Amino acid sequence: MKKSLQEDWNQKYASSLQTKLGWYEEDPAPSLAYIERCGLPKDAPILDVGSGMTTLISKLIDGGYQNIFAADISNIALEKARSLLSEEQQPHVRWIVDDIAHSTEIQNLEGIALWHDRAVFHFLTKDENRQAYLSLLQKVVKHGGHVIMATFALTGATHCSGFPVQGYSVDTLTKFMGEGFKLIEAMDYIYQMPSGDSRPYIYTHFERV
Numbered sequence: 230m231k232k233s234l235q236e237d238w239n240q241k242y243a244s245s246l247q248t249k250l251g252w253y254e255e256d257p258a259p260s261l262a263y264i265e266r267c268g269l270p271k272d273a274p275i276l277d278v279g280s281g282m283t284t285l286i287s288k289l290i291d292g293g294y295q296n297i298f299a300a301d302i303s304n305i306a307l308e309k310a311r312s313l314l315s316e317e318q319q320p321h322v323r324w325i326v327d328d329i330a331h332s333t334e335i336q337n338l339e340g341i342a343l344w345h346d347r348a349v350f351h352f353l354t355k356d357e358n359r360q361a362y363l364s365l366l367q368k369v370v371k372h373g374g375h376v377i378m379a380t381f382a383l384t385g386a387t388h389c390s391g392f393p394v395q396g397y398s399v400d401t402l403t404k405f406m407g408e409g410f411k412l413i414e415a416m417d418y419i420y421q422m423p424s425g426d427s428r429p430y431i432y433t434h435f436e437r438v
């Protein structure tokens with residue numbers, strides 16, 4: 230794990246309230262809609278990479294999902310996210326501190342039915358890190374499993390939180406995923422930041438074939 234990257238993200242989470250984070254969603258409706266359409270059994274293993282302090286985890290548990298992994302490079306984000314869950318919610322989540330581009334922990338998972346990534350993959354601006362991400366995904370997601378990725382659009386910001394980002398179109402992301410993944414659906418989406426600014430995203434749903 231890149232300690233400096235972890236420290237940078239830890240600093241952001243240590244110094245901000247959940248609702249003030251530049252990527253906060255009170256209602257992660259686009260992700261929830263995509264996840265519901267996967268038609269998964271409620272005990273299917275779901276992995277949210279770069280989970281941070283997302284409200285998605287709590288909403289998934291409230292929706293009946295019981296087998297959730299939340300992974301992030303920031304241990305502080307995950308500690309704070311955990312503290313926001315009720316005692317009844319907590320047993321349904323396992324927390325994994327790991328770097329998706331240099332994994333030592335996520336790589337031990339197998340049979341993941343759904344990989345969800347909102348606003349994480351676009352931070353991988355080096356080809357070697359993107360390839361490591363794809364290899365990890367292929368290792369842990371089962372055949373017939375689902376991959377939902379929401380990234381900045383090509384027309385989006387070039388930086389986020391001080392980090393450079395790589396935007397995507399549905400075509401460029403589908404090309405990157407390669408022949409092992411079938412595009413099921415995709416959409417453009419405009420995210421409104423807490424500051425009021427807009428960020429154009431693409432949402433994609435692939436199936437591992």
Ligand SMILES: C[S@@+](CC[C@H](N)C(=O)[O-])C[C@H]1O[C@@H](n2cnc3c(N)ncnc32)[C@H](O)[C@@H]1O
Pocket residue numbers: 238252253254278279280281282283284300301302303306327328329330346347348349352
């Ligand atoms: C913009 S935030 C999105 C958080 C969450 N997915 C959401 O929608 O609220 C990006 C997240 O990716 C995490 N992250 C960045 N680089 C990472 C890496 N290499 N490995 C794992 N997590 C990473 C950060 O700590 C942060 O929580």
